[in-house]
Each structure stands twice: as structure tokens, then as C-alpha cells.
Amino acid sequence: MITVGIITASDRASRGQYEDKTGPALQQWCEAKGWAMSARAIVPDEAGMIGNKVRDFAKTCAVVLVTGGTGIAERDVTPEAVRAVATKELPGFGEVMRAKSFEKFPHAILSRNLAAIVGQSLVVCLPGSPKGAVECLEFVAEAIPHAVELLQGKTPH
Numbered sequence: 001m002i003t004v005g006i007i008t009a010s011d012r013a014s015r016g017q018y019e020d021k022t023g024p025a026l027q028q029w030c031e032a033k034g035w036a037m038s039a040r041a042i043v044p045d046e047a048g049m050i051g052n053k054v055r056d057f058a059k060t061c062a063v064v065l066v067t068g069g070t071g072i073a074e075r076d077v078t079p080e081a082v083r084a085v086a087t088k089e090l091p092g093f094g095e096v097m098r099a100k101s102f103e104k105f106p107h108a109i110l111s112r113n114l115a116a117i118v119g120q121s122l123v124v125c126l127p128g129s130p131k132g133a134v135e136c137l138e139f140v141a142e143a144i145p146h147a148v149e150l151l152q153g154k155t156p157h
Contacts, residue, residue: 002148004030005039005057007050009069009078010128014044022067025130029137035063045069050081058085058121062148065137068128070112078125079112086116086123093124093143097136105132115140120151 006026012018020042027037038061043049050066057064069078083089093115101108113136115124122144126133149155 002035002145003038003060003062004035005041005061005064006030006037007040007053007057007064007066008042008128009045009050009066009081010042011044011075013042013068022126022128022130022133025134026065026067026126026137029134030065033141045075045077047077047081047084050078051085054082054118054123055085058118058123061121062152063144064118064121064123065126065133066123067126067133070114070125070127072110072112076112079114082114082116082118082123082125086118088117090115090117090122090147093140096139097126100139101127101132101136104135108132117151122147122151 006023008020008023013020023040039057041053043053054064066078069076094113097113098111113125126136
């Protein structure tokens with residue numbers, strides 16, 4: 001069973017000015033896939049807060065999905081926050097998400113989606129829109145169970 005934590009990085013959603021629709025969309029997708037929801041949180045676009053929440057979730061979740069903050073605006077700091085707490089980055093995830101998204105949406109080239117290892121957890125940074133986040137997760141979903149097995153020592157390597 002894959003346990004999942006979802007973190008929404010959004011100043012407006014963290015202040016209650018905007019309803020988080022992406023976290024629930026990702027949760028619905030994960031549950032339909034048979035993955036167990038373990039934790040959900042909304043944090044402002046502050047690198048320290050994002051990193052701390054990722055580190056906390058990584059203690060109990062096999063997969064941590066972080067949505068939002070992957071663009072190029074000044075407050076988009078999710079990739080930096082995750083890199084600061086990660087031990088390894090997995091560039092293939094971001095490459096695939098950008099390439100596949102670019103086929104449908106040319107502005108996807110501006111996305112800074114990525115995946116990394118924090119503790120024994122796979123952390124995947126996704127766009128902030130519900131449609132973009134779910135689509136990007138679908139593009140890399142087949143690699144996730146194997147990554148989790150490797151990180152948990154359940155597969156010889």
C-alpha cells in the first residue's frame with residue numbers, strides 16, 4: 001500500500017482567500033489508484049515552511065505530492081524548498097512532466113516540476129492547477145510504485 005501526503009503551497013489558500021481545489025483533486029486521483037491518503041496540508045509560499053512540512057510528511061508517507069509554487073513568479077519557491085531538504089533529485093520526473101505537458105500547453109515549458117528523495121520518501125512537485133497537477137501525476141505514475149519499493153528496500157538493486 002502506498003501512503004500519500006499532499007501539500008498545497010499557496011499564499012491565498014493558506015489565508016483562506018482561495019479554496020484549494022488541487023489538493024482534493026490529487027487526493028481523489030490517488031484514492032482511485034488505491035493509494036492511501038495519510039496527510040494533507042496547506043502552507044504559504046514560504047520555502048522554510050514548505051521544506052519543514054515535506055520533511056514532516058516524509059516521516060510517515062511513502063509519497064509526498066507538493067502542488068503549487070513551481071512556476072517562475074517571485075513567490076514560486078517549491079523546487080528550492082524541496083531541494084533544500086532532499087538527498088537526491090530525480091530529474092527524469094520533471095523532464096517527462098514538462099515534455100508531455102508542453103505537447104498540450106506551450107506555457108508548460110515554464111514549469112519547474114521535479115521529484116526528489118527526502119528520507120525514504122519520494123517527493124513529487126506538481127503544478128498548482130487541478131488539471132495540470134493530475135495530468136502531470138498521470139505522466140509519471142507508473143514509476144512511482146517501483147520507486148517506493150526501492151526506497152523501502154523491498155526490491156533488490
